Amino acid sequence: MKRWLGEWKSLKSEYSLMMVLDALFGAWLLATLAFAPVFLALAELIVVFMQWKVWLFLIITLAAMGYFYLVAHWWFQSLGLKRPDHGCDLVFLRKVHGAFGAALGLAGGLLWTWVLMPIIWI
Amino acid sequence: MNELLEKHWPAIRALILPYLFIFFLLVYPIDYYVTAPGGLSDVGKSISIDFDAGKPIAGSFSSTYVIYVRKPTFFEFFAAYFSPYNDSGQLTPAQLAEDPVQNEQIAYLDHVTSLDASIIVAYEAMAALNPAIRIVYEDKVLVYGKASYLSHYADIGLGDEFVSVLGDGGELVIDYTQIGTFTTVGNLYPFTFRTAAGTEYTLEVLKQPQTGKFGLTFAPFRLVNEEETYPKFTQHSVDIGGPSGGLMQALYIYNVLSPVDITRGLKIAGTGTIGYDGTAGDIGGVKQKIAAAYVYGADLFFVDHHSDTNVYDDYVEALAACEELGIQDTSWIIPVQTFQDCLDYLEGLGD
Numbered sequence: 001m002k003r004w005l006g007e008w009k010s011l012k013s014e015y016s017l018m019m020v021l022d023a024l025f026g027a028w029l030l031a032t033l034a035f036a037p038v039f040l041a042l043a044e045l046i047v048v049f050m051q052w053k054v055w056l057f058l059i060i061t062l063a064a065m066g067y068f069y070l071v072a073h074w075w076f077q078s079l080g081l082k083r084p085d086h087g088c089d090l091v092f093l094r095k096v097h098g099a100f101g102a103a104l105g106l107a108g109g110l111l112w113t114w115v116l117m118p119i120i121w122i
Numbered sequence: 123m124n125e126l127l128e129k130h131w132p133a134i135r136a137l138i139l140p141y142l143f144i145f146f147l148l149v150y151p152i153d154y155y156v157t158a159p160g161g162l163s164d165v166g167k168s169i170s171i172d173f174d175a176g177k178p179i180a181g182s183f184s185s186t187y188v189i190y191v192r193k194p195t196f197f198e199f200f201a202a203y204f205s206p207y208n209d210s211g212q213l214t215p216a217q218l219a220e221d222p223v224q225n226e227q228i229a230y231l232d233h234v235t236s237l238d239a240s241i242i243v244a245y246e247a248m249a250a251l252n253p254a255i256r257i258v259y260e261d262k263v264l265v266y267g268k269a270s271y272l273s274h275y276a277d278i279g280l281g282d283e284f285v286s287v288l289g290d291g292g293e294l295v296i297d298y299t300q301i302g303t304f305t306t307v308g309n310l311y312p313f314t315f316r317t318a319a320g321t322e323y324t325l326e327v328l329k330q331p332q333t334g335k336f337g338l339t340f341a342p343f344r345l346v347n348e349e350e351t352y353p354k355f356t357q358h359s360v361d362i363g364g365p366s367g368g369l370m371q372a373l374y375i376y377n378v379l380s381p382v383d384i385t386r387g388l389k390i391a392g393t394g395t396i397g398y399d400g401t402a403g404d405i406g407g408v409k410q411k412i413a414a415a416y417v418y419g420a421d422l423f424f425v426d427h428h429s430d431t432n433v434y435d436d437y438v439e440a441l442a443a444c445e446e447l448g449i450q451d452t453s454w455i456i457p458v459q460t461f462q463d464c465l466d467y468l469e470g471l472g473d
Contacts, residue, residue, distance in 0.1 A: 026123030030130070037141070040148045041197060048202045050189055051159045051417040074126060081125035 004096050010088035011079075019082055027074035035067045054113060061109025068101025151193035153218060156202040157209040157407050159414040160187035162391050165367065165374035168360045169237055173353035173379055181385025181421075183374040185367030186393050186414050188407035192222060206447060207413045224268060227280045229363025231266070234281075236364075237357055238346045239396050240371035243461055245351070247400070248379040255379060258350040263298045265315065267339030273328040275337075278315060284340050285314040285322060298340040307334045344398055353379075366405035368396030369424060372461050384468045391415045392424030392456075392464075394436065400461035402426035408436050409443035416449055424464050427457030 011020070042063065046056045076094035080086065127134070162184035191198060192213070202208040238259070245257035263284045268275055288311060289295045289304025305311055310326040313336075317323070327336050348354070355375075370392045377384050393411050395403035403426060405411075415423045427437030437457040444452050458464050 022123055023126070026126045029123070030126060033141075037144050037148055040145075044148065044195060044198045045201060047189060047191060048156060048158045048194075048198055048208060049205065050161055051207065051414060077129075078123065078126040081129060 003092070007088045007093050011086075011090075011093065014083060014086055014088060015079060020079065023078035023082065024071075024075050026078050027071050030074055031067055031070040034070065035063060038063050039067075053117075057109065057113040057117065061106060061113065064105035064109050065102040066105075068105045069098040072097035072101045147196040149195060151195060152199060153213045154194060154199050154210060155213055155217070156189075156191040156194045156198060157410055158189040158191070158202060158205075159207050159410040159417065160189045161414050162418045162420065163187055163360070163362055163367070165371050167358060168233075168362070168367075169241075169355055169357050169371065169375065171353055171355045171375060171378045175379060175381050177381060177383050179377065179383050179385060180387035181383070182389055183370050183377065183385065184389070184391045184420070185362075185370040186391055186411040186423075187362050187364075187367075188410040188414070190407075192217075207410065209407075209409065219270075221270070224280065226363065228267065231264070231281045232365040233360075233363050233367070234357070235264075235343045235345070236366075236368040236395060237371060238344060239365075239398055240368050240375055241346050241351075241355060242344055242398055243372045243396055243400050244375035244379065247376055247461070247465075252379070254352065256350070256352045258347040259344045260347055261342060262345050263340050263342050265338060266341035269333075269335070269337030269339075271330050271333060272337030273330075274325045277323075277325055278313075278327075278338070279317060281318060283316040283318075285316050287311050287313045287327075298342075301336075305329050305336075307331055311336075313338075364405075365395045365403075366393050366411075369394035369402045369426070369458075369461060369464065372396050372400075373424075373464055376461075376465070384465065386468065386471050388421040388471075389419065390422045390424070390468075391418075391420035392422070394424065394426035394458070396461060402458055402460060402463075404434075404436055408439040409446070412440050412443045412449070412455070413447060416447070421454060423455045424458050424467075425455060426459065428459060 039060070042056060042060050046053050049056065073094055075097070076090045080090045163186070165183045165185055191202075194202065194210075199210060202210045242257055242259055245255055249255040249257060265278060265280055265282050265284065268278060268280065272278065284298055286294055286296045287301055287305070289301070290306055291304075293304045295301055295304050307329050308331045310328050312324050313327045314322060314324045327338070329336050370390075373384075373390070373392075393405050393408070395405060397403055402424075405426070408425070412423070423440075425436050425440050427435060429435045430438065432438065433442075437455070440455050441452055444455070456467055458467070
């Protein structure tokens with residue numbers, strides 16, 4: 001946590017907010033385009049194989065983890081491409097944010113599959 | 123962003139055509155249909171009865187639903203095509219000409235009117251045992267279909283009640299079966315309808331020269347008079363249409379009113395429409411409903427059965443579906459002809 005805060009401070013001093021947001025937007029756009037067919041295909045499989053919906057939602061959870069990880073990966077890769085002479089540890093930040101994103105995908109997926117779906121799904 | 127695009131541009135350029143092709147397979151609708159297993163729907167979610175018979179209910183009653191995909195994508199169609207659980211096929215020209223919105227409205231009307239039929243059957247059966255239970259209903263003729271050539275297509279609501287039409291020679295026709303006798307092709311006639319809220323409206327409807335018809339379909343229904351019926355009930359909005367839950371709805375309502383829990387702690391599913399005389403009627407998608415009930419672990423599955431020799435009989439289809447899906451044990455599938463058959467079967471299970 002201490003190191004993560006330190007690296008963030010270093011990153012903020014080296015890059016402008018616009019550069020960070022621009023890199024995030026690019027990473028989000030590419031990752032969304034990459035995963036759009038995956039999510040679309042899984043959603044269509046749920047319609048056709050409703051009886052296996054729990055398993056399919058678990059696969060969607062894995063896809064969501066990969067999606068968030070890829071956003072973090074490309075975000076920091078993009079920042080690295082902007083300023084090759086950076087001082088902060090972009091690989092470390094990528095790992096932390098990738099792990100955080102994947103955990104978010106896992107938590108959201110499990111919450112949906114095991115808690116929300118049985119409540120709202122007929 | 124530009125740096126990222128530049129770095130990955132060789133990969134993007136190589137993948138763009140396969141990507142667009144995959145997207146096409148995932149979004150382009152084709153003129154086919156897919157029927158897939160849906161699941162079990164707890165009847166208690168579609169209706170609640172304001173009555174406490176003072177008993178715990180250990181089991182449950184569920185209807186089964188199927189998923190019908192009209193115009194699936196290539197991907198959906200191929201995924202369904204290779205699964206034994208699903209049925210798929212090409213839409214006929216008549217099916218393609220159907221208005222999907224109207225079909226949804228008819229499915230909703232079927233569901234609502236089947237709830238009324240279930241209430242009538244269950245209340246009448248229980249009223250014989252408990253004089254406090256009272257069921258009052260009215261016979262009504264409702265708009266059940268509209269052809270695209272109907273004049274005032276948008277103004278006449280599906281489910282609105284037919285009241286009368288002023289026919290040739292000033293004849294006031296209130297029997298919908300006599301409309302054709304008292305009207306002439308090419309003329310306009312004032313039809314009077316009543317909405318569910320009780321508002322009456324009159325529209326001049328043309329008997330079309332091209333078809334010789336008005337383009338209206340009527341069907342008779344019995345609708346419960348909620349004010350005079352005891353105990354009160356509340357219908358809840360659900361996303362499931364069609365009349366195939368009628369039999370299970372009647373059993374659920376009967377069980378709420380009954381002093382004894384007839385579920386015996388079982389997870390009871392089933393399918394079949396319910397007639398006003400308690401007869402269980404034909405439904406569609408038997409294979410998918412059997413698959414859904416099996417996957418979701420129903421203890422019993424009631425299905426209507428009227429003939430051993432008719433391959434389209436629902437029970438015969440259910441047994442054939444079990445064989446096709448590799449379901450060895452069929453003892454949980456119970457053939458019934460009437461609502462009373464279900465009660466007799468459950469009674470026979472003992473405690």
